[in-house]
């Protein structure tokens with residue numbers, strides 16, 4: 074039986090205080106990673122700070138800056154938000170590929186990235202969109218690019234006393250199609266064996282991949298071939314992805330299978346976004 078203190082927090086400053094002063098204090102968003110992890114012994118939480126009712130974290134808006142997704146906003150809310158669907162549908166695809174409808178009714182983007190799994194389904198789309206992570210803490214606020222947020226498996230750039238306030242997709246939005254392709258063992262509820270986000274930006278492309286390294290990674294070798302050398306033979310470009318990844322073998326797939334599938338999905342992504 075799990076034993077922990079539970080604090081329902083409607084005040085951001087109270088959350089900062091608890092996070093800074095307490096030991097083994099965890100923000101609780103949807104709980105779909107945290108509670109499962111506590112039951113499995115991954116997190117030894119003594120206190121959970123329920124942040125779902127904090128007003129500053131319940132923001133979902135589009136303004137001059139772009140689209141801001143607060144840390145308490147669920148994946149289903151993101152998927153249903155018209156500015157996301159119209160301008161950055163690749164993010165809606167990433168959110169939609171997480172778990173099941175009922176999981177997505179609780180789970181958040183902030184929880185997905187703060188869990189810092191290299192296989193997090195929203196991460197690759199966020200990398201391909203150059204998303205910004207807005208971090209808040211008692212010492213002040215700061216914003217960092219998503220690529221600096223992931224440090225390693227289970228490790229983020231958050232300092233003690235800080236939490237993610239929101240994710241920002243900046244304007245100008247990408248011009249062109251984006252697609253998130255996920256390979257998993259089952260057709261339905263499963264983590265990605267590999268996840269590939271391919272986002273066209275005019276005549277350029279940004280590609281990000283999950284579950285093939287300690288953090289999600291950009292496929293810079295492929296991007297360079299397409300964006301700088303003008304490579305249009307997508308199969309040749311996709312082969313270069315091997316230089317960008319260092320997959321491991323685990324219960325979801327072998328290293329060799331991951332190399333193969335990433336190449337296949339990058340090629341398909343290029344065909345579907347940049348044209349056959």
Ligand SMILES: Cc1cc2nc3c(=O)[nH]c(=O)nc-3n(C[C@H](O)[C@H](O)[C@H](O)COP(=O)(O)OP(=O)(O)OC[C@H]3O[C@@H](n4cnc5c(N)ncnc54)[C@H](O)[C@@H]3O)c2cc1C
Nearest residue numbers: 102103104105106107144172180181184185187194236237
């Ligand atoms: C059945 C099932 C299927 C799943 N399938 C998938 C899948 O297909 N793809 C996938 O990517 N994931 C999957 N997951 C994992 C999980 O649902 C997602 O990672 C989800 O987005 C986590 O969000 P959450 O709001 O529930 O996070 P929580 O569980 O509340 O939190 C996760 C971690 O982030 C921390 N945290 C939460 N919010 C903040 C914040 N604002 N600031 C700082 N730290 C914070 C928590 O303390 C905790 O350490 C699955 C989980 C289950 C149970």
